[in-house]
Each structure stands twice: as C-alpha cells, then as structure tokens.
Amino acid sequence: MATVLIPLAKGFEEVEAVSLIDVMRRGGIEVIVAYLDGEFDTNLVLGANGITIQADVSIKTVIADDFDMIVLPGGWDGTYALADNRKVQSLLKEFKEKEKVVGAICAAPYALNKAGVLGDDYTCYPSVEEEIKKDGYRTDKMVVTDGNIMTSRGPGTALCFGLEIVKRLVGVDSYKAVKEGMLLDFCK
Amino acid sequence: MATVLIPLAKGFEEVEAVSLIDVMRRGGIEVIVAYLDGEFDTNLVLGANGITIQADVSIKTVIADDFDMIVLPGGWDGTYALADNRKVQSLLKEFKEKEKVVGAICAAPYALNKAGVLGDDYTCYPSVEEEIKKDGYRTDKMVVTDGNIMTSRGPGTALCFGLEIVKRLVGVDSYKAVKEGMLLDFCK
Numbered sequence: 001m002a003t004v005l006i007p008l009a010k011g012f013e014e015v016e017a018v019s020l021i022d023v024m025r026r027g028g029i030e031v032i033v034a035y036l037d038g039e040f041d042t043n044l045v046l047g048a049n050g051i052t053i054q055a056d057v058s059i060k061t062v063i064a065d066d067f068d069m070i071v072l073p074g075g076w077d078g079t080y081a082l083a084d085n086r087k088v089q090s091l092l093k094e095f096k097e098k099e100k101v102v103g104a105i106c107a108a109p110y111a112l113n114k115a116g117v118l119g120d121d122y123t124c125y126p127s128v129e130e131e132i133k134k135d136g137y138r139t140d141k142m143v144v145t146d147g148n149i150m151t152s153r154g155p156g157t158a159l160c161f162g163l164e165i166v167k168r169l170v171g172v173d174s175y176k177a178v179k180e181g182m183l184l185d186f187c188k
Numbered sequence: 189m190a191t192v193l194i195p196l197a198k199g200f201e202e203v204e205a206v207s208l209i210d211v212m213r214r215g216g217i218e219v220i221v222a223y224l225d226g227e228f229d230t231n232l233v234l235g236a237n238g239i240t241i242q243a244d245v246s247i248k249t250v251i252a253d254d255f256d257m258i259v260l261p262g263g264w265d266g267t268y269a270l271a272d273n274r275k276v277q278s279l280l281k282e283f284k285e286k287e288k289v290v291g292a293i294c295a296a297p298y299a300l301n302k303a304g305v306l307g308d309d310y311t312c313y314p315s316v317e318e319e320i321k322k323d324g325y326r327t328d329k330m331v332v333t334d335g336n337i338m339t340s341r342g343p344g345t346a347l348c349f350g351l352e353i354v355k356r357l358v359g360v361d362s363y364k365a366v367k368e369g370m371l372l373d374f375c376k
Contacts (some may be wrong), residue, residue, distance in 0.1 A: 013210075014206050014209070014210050015203075015206055015207055015210045015211075015347070015370070018202050018203055018206040018239060019203055019207075021202070021237065021238075021239055022201075022202050022203045022237045022239065022343070023203075025237045025238060026237065044242060049209065049210045049213045049214065050209075050213060051206060051209055051210065051241060051242075052241065052242035053239060053240065053241055053242075054232060054239075054240035054241075054242070125371075126371075153371055154370060154371040155210070155347070155370040155371060155372075156347065156370050156371030156372045156373065156374070157371060159203070159343070159344065182203070182342060182343040182344050183313075183314075183341055183342040183343060183344035183345060184343075184344045185344070186344070186374035
C-alpha cells in the first residue's frame with residue numbers, strides 16, 4: 001500500500017489539505033497527517049479559514065523510509081512554517097535524495113524551493129512564482145509533474161492534484177474510480 | 189453579516205463540509221459549525237474518510253433566529269444521523285417556515301426530504317434520488333435552487349455550491365472575488 005505524509009502547520013489552507021487527504025484515501029493510499037513540533041505541541045491544527053483539523057502524529061516521530069511521498073498543502077502562514085521547520089526541510093531533502101515523490105500546492109512550492117528540491121518546471125498559486133523563480137513557472141496545467149516533483153495551483157485544483165497522485169502511486173483504475181465517485185469531471 | 193449554520197454528524201463527507209465552510213467564510217459569511225448531541229458529546233467530529241474536524245458549538249445551543257441559512261454536508265452515515273436527530277429535523281422545519289434558506293449536498297437532501305422541506309426541483313448524489321423521490325430530480329446543474337431550497341451533487345460540486353450560497357447571501361461581487369481567488373473557473 002502506498003503511503004503519503006502530509007505535514008500540517010498552523011495557517012494551512014483547509015480545502016487543499018482535506019481534498020488531498022480525502023482523494024488519496026479514497027484511492028487506496030495510506031495518508032498520515034503530521035503536526036509540527038513547537039511551543040504549544042498539539043495535534044489540533046488551526047487552518048487559514050478557522051477550521052481546526054486533528055493530525056495523526058507528531059512530525060518528530062516521522063521516518064522518511066516509511067513513506068513513498070510527501071505533499072505540502074498551501075496557505076501562506078502554513079507555508080512559511082513549513083519552510084522554517086528544520087525537520088520538514090530535512091525530510092524534503094531526504095525524500096528527494098531517496099527518489100521518493102515530493103509534492104506541493106498553492107504557496108507551498110515556496111517551501112520546496114527553500115529546501116532546494118523544486119524541479120525545473122513547476123506551478124504554484126498565481127503571483128507566488130515571484131517569491132520562487134520565474135523560469136519554469138507554468139500556468140497551462142492544474143498539475144505539473146517534473147520527474148519526482150509534483151506541483152499544483154490552489155484550492156480549485158486540489159482535488160485534481162489528489163487524483164494525479166492516485167494515478168501515479170496506485171494506478172489508472174483507482175484514478176478513474178475516484179474521479180467518477182467524487183464527480184470530478186473537470187479534472188483533465 | 190449573513191450567518192450560516194452547518195451541523196456536522198459523525199461520518200460527514202470532509203471535502204463537502206470543508207469546501208462549504210472555507211468558501212463561505214472567504215465570501216464574508218459567518219459560519220458556525222455545530223456538533224450533534226449524543227452519547228459521547230464532543231466537539232471533535234470524525235468524517236467518512238478519517239478526518240476529524242473541531243466544531244464550534246453544540247447543536248443543543250442553536251437558535252434558528254440567529255441564522256440566515258442551514259446547510260447540510262453529505263456522507264451517508266452523517267446524513268442518516270442528521271435525518272434521525274430531532275433537533276436538526278426541528279431546525280430544518282423552523283428554517284423553512286421562517287423563509288430562511290435551507291441547503292444540502294450529496295446524500296443530505298435525504299435529510300431535507302425526511303423533514304418535509306425539500307422543494308419540487310432538487311439534485312443530490314447520483315442514485316440517492318431513489319431514496320428520496322424521482323420527480324423533480326435534476327442532473328443538468330451542479331446546484332439546483334428552488335425558492336429557498338438549494339441542493340448540490342457531491343464532493344466535486346461542493347466548492348461551486350459554496351459560491352452559489354455566497355452569491356445569494358452576500359452578492360455577486362463577493363462571488364466573483366472568491367471564484368477568482370480560489371481558482372474556481374469550472375464553476376459555471
């Protein structure tokens with residue numbers, strides 16, 4: 001069974017995180033949600049729009065070898081926290097080195113870039129490319145895959161991003177079943 | 189400020205609930221999430237795909253006059269709980285009588301039908317109409333509005349459902365701003 005890690009930091013974008021978790025679990029992926037270590041350690045993580053979600057484990061306990069992929073939801077405050085967290089940055093580098101898949105959506109490709117793991121071609125939320133790099137920024141697709149690095153644009157593309165991850169880690173049959181079951185005709 | 193109530197029962201569909209809350213809050217609506225009273229009263233509510241969300245208040249404390257609309261997320265287990273809960277059923281009837289707006293998505297129009305508040309025309313998750321009524325079931329739109337009753341189809345239409353609620357309760361300028369900000373071009 002494919003296993004995916006989602007680190008959740010205060011200020012994460014809720015639609016992005018929940019869309020990714022929900023689609024991937026429906027697609028047969030084991031998804032583990034990790035909260036960050038910090039001054040007030042708690043598994044209840046507050047999102048950018050006031051929605052609090054319960055995480056599964058502390059990021060402190062996470063071992064890269066247990067996972068096939070790491071994917072970061074967006075939201076600026078959450079993204080800055082992921083970019084500043086030593087354990088998350090070290091995991092991103094280790095996933096890249098071990099040729100696991102690394103993903104990010106919306107503002108979060110900024111955290112991939114800070115770890116030096118972003119590919120040549122990528123996408124992100126419009127205007128965030130100014131904080132990352134203008135070369136290779138693409139606007140023609142909901143999801144851009146460059147080798148092992150997958151990126152996507154924002155809340156409106158999060159379900160389709162989850163579907164592309166299911167296609168890659170599980171297969172096209174699961175992709176088709178989830179797409180039909182969740183009424184995702186708009187995902188091309 | 190428009191105010192919307194979302195009752196959340198164990199087994200709710202997470203993408204639907206979170207999409208509605210997120211879009212409506214971005215659109216300038218005050219959204220209050222209520223957990224159901226039950227054997228194990230807790231404000232942490234477990235969804236159909238293993239995601240736990242923290243609710244704001246107990247449904248016991250809710251007064252209809254404080255709200256402009258009630259909207260129910262889907263998920264079968266959550267829907268049956270909403271259909272069986274006396275306070276939720278009584279609120280649905282009171283909202284209808286007082287000409288407030290009543291909404292439901294996916295399986296949840298079943299709970300509206302049980303309360304006798306469903307309109308003539310409606311939509312729901314494909315095949316759920318067999319548990320509701322075949323007359324008036326429409327498949328040509330993501331969101332069907334019949335007077336004060338608004339219904340929608342499933343996870344893939346939840347963001348667009350939230351947008352239509354913003355258009356109705358706040359106005360078209362807010363609708364356009366949220367649609368652009370969340371990259372929801374596919375909502376027609």
